[in-house]
Amino acid sequence: MPRQVPGGGKSLRQVVWDLPVRLFHWLLAALIAFSWWTVHNHHTDWHIWSGCAILTLLIFRILWGFVGSSTARFASFVRGPSAIADYWRGRWAGIGHNPLGAVSVLVLLAAVAIQVGLGLIAEDEDGIYLGPLAGLVSTDTSDKARDIHELWFDVILALIALHLLAILYYRLRGKKLTVPMITGRADVAPGTSPMRPGKWWMALICLAIGIGITRWIIAGAPPFGS
């Protein structure tokens, strides 16, 4: 696997992750843990709120992937198979998600989105709690959604394990990934084009849209639902 500092040039500490990306990342991690804890400790109501908060985060992140800082944009990091192959052979230089990491980002986002979608239409086994959109589907569908929701968490756990293993692997090869995700800064080879930061107000707009859509869904997605 390649190091990001070719030719022994003096590396510079630069911003690679903007604040919205870092906040998204750590809030998502915290809320997934919280969701797991609440559902195993008889706090189904908090579990549903947690899922709604994750939904807001997901919508925000997708929008930020189009209008955010350069390293947050899908267009800048999602690449084809040949770019992934090049990366694997050590021919890649840049900041942000590498072409292989991009696959991991998309898969994780998709897996969490599926989990949220299942939760939205699920109901608990006693019929005490309904997901915000459960009224749009039949009881049978809600019950099936809950079963798959439970099983799908294992998929998410496996992806999280893979994510952590990859971080450990890079660490063993001398590349620290965790600290930059906290501070936003990493050592970058000279000559690498720096991150173009997004506008803070654009982040707030993305967040407002995320909250708006989430609240609409919490209301049962009228006029389709209650």
Added chain:
Amino acid sequence: MRSKLLAASCACVLLAACGGWKSGQANSAQGNISKDNRPPATAKASVVTNNGMANSMVMLAVPLPKDRALQVMHVRHEGMEAIGDANKAVHRALGSSDIGTVRANAAKIAQLSQQASTWFPAGTGPDVGKTRAKPDIWQSADDFAAKLRGFQTAARALQLAAGGNNVAAMNARFADLGATCKACHDKYRAEENH
């Protein structure tokens, strides 16, 4: 600027979680249900055969014959599932103010809740067969019996409310009922094993 954005974002994500999805969450429902303290006679008789320590002694000394125990456990499982199905039907019907469906299923729950008095004889715990009923049921027999009575009372209250046309009242009684399900399940039902 950074810290402002951070604070604003956190606040907003939290705010997003401040609407109200529809559910029969029970706000302070627990207080309401136990006003009616008339215990259905059957509950007391069959669940609490003895008090405290004596009860577990009885369980050890005179266990139900295994085939009979498994039979009860099967009836219990089917009954609980039927209550769950009826509860789900009520929940959805309340969402669409379908009073007829609420009425029919509330009656079903009330009826099954009375039968539930016979579902937990000593010797039908997880040591006998596959069940999520925890042994605590027979170790805290008085508390369990009280919770079962609370459930029966709440089920009857929903049935009465469903006899009228006040959907708000039905929603309130449904929330009370859900709280009695949860109170017992949180304490006495083991997690599902896959």
